Amino acid sequence: MGTMQWFRRGLGTGLWGAVALLLLACNGVTITLGNTSTAPTTTPDVVASAVAVLAQTQQAQTATATHPTATLPPTAVPQPTATATSLPTATPRPQATATPRPPSPTAAPAASFTARVDTRCRQGPGVYYPEVGAVLAGETVPILARSEAVEGYWLVQLPDGRTCWAWDRYATLQGDTASLPAATPPPAPEAAFSLFYVGPSECGANRGLTFEVVNRGPVPIESLYLEIQGSTYRLTAGLQFQWWLDCDRKGSAKTIYAGRSAWVTIPTGTEDLRGQNITVYAKACTGDNISGTCFERQVPLRP
Numbered sequence: 001m002g003t004m005q006w007f008r009r010g011l012g013t014g015l016w017g018a019v020a021l022l023l024l025a026c027n028g029v030t031i032t033l034g035n036t037s038t039a040p041t042t043t044p045d046v047v048a049s050a051v052a053v054l055a056q057t058q059q060a061q062t063a064t065a066t067h068p069t070a071t072l073p074p075t076a077v078p079q080p081t082a083t084a085t086s087l088p089t090a091t092p093r094p095q096a097t098a099t100p101r102p103p104s105p106t107a108a109p110a111a112s113f114t115a116r117v118d119t120r121c122r123q124g125p126g127v128y129y130p131e132v133g134a135v136l137a138g139e140t141v142p143i144l145a146r147s148e149a150v151e152g153y154w155l156v157q158l159p160d161g162r163t164c165w166a167w168d169r170y171a172t173l174q175g176d177t178a179s180l181p182a183a184t185p186p187p188a189p190e191a192a193f194s195l196f197y198v199g200p201s202e203c204g205a206n207r208g209l210t211f212e213v214v215n216r217g218p219v220p221i222e223s224l225y226l227e228i229q230g231s232t233y234r235l236t237a238g239l240q241f242q243w244w245l246d247c248d249r250k251g252s253a254k255t256i257y258a259g260r261s262a263w264v265t266i267p268t269g270t271e272d273l274r275g276q277n278i279t280v281y282a283k284a285c286t287g288d289n290i291s292g293t294c295f296e297r298q299v300p301l302r303p
Helices: 003-012 015-026 044-066
Strands: 111-115 119-122 131-135 140-146 153-157 163-167 171-175 193-203 206-215 223-229 234-236 241-244 250-253 261-269 278-287 291-301
Touching: 131 163, 193 241, 193 261, 193 278, 193 291, 206 223, 206 241, 206 278, 223 261, 241 261
Parallel strands: none
Antiparallel strands: 111 140, 111 171, 119 131, 119 163, 140 153, 153 163, 193 206, 206 261, 223 234, 223 278, 241 250, 278 291
């Protein structure tokens, strides 16, 4: 291979071509390209610089080959931290609140009963009925019905809801009592009776007190016992229904039928009991001589 051909290949190889060119120039070789001839020119500084550059280049290539560049591991890219996102809190829906309805107005009773004193309330319209309660003093209760059998008794309703019959002697009535319906009371107990004071009896020196006995029960009353109790005396009447108002007005009865009445006089001798506080004890029975079914009661009296 000629010198010229080698040089052309060196030019094709880049750096080695430049080195070869410098060496030829140092040796005084004339390079002719085409028909142009170039006179050799020696420039020591340029050559020295080229040699130095070549040496540094070779050292760099040697160092690169001997000590390969360490490949750093890829820097870990921080991953975004997953942040727990709170779910939105459900807003509680307002609960539908039922609006309380106002209480229905209670209709005022057509009539009312206000007791001025504690008043017994009984199973029926009469003192011969058992007591079931009381209307207390100052208490007002509604009247439900009236009694046709016994005047002055009213069917009332107690605060606890029970119904019973109360006497209006110590009460104040309000409202329209005339329009109230009449109620049928339960049957009275056997031998039940009412006792009313008729008046004093006097015949000469003999004195007494006369009473009316009314049979309220369903069967006849056959015998009766009366007793007047006081502080210093105890007077009794016989078992027969005998009475006298004076020396001329007198009478007797053997039986008091249901719904009927008879008079009875209790002799007091010469003692005048008018104006005194006494208690009358009475006992009526359905059999003779205080036998059978009996009913008894006590009545305070000031003749």
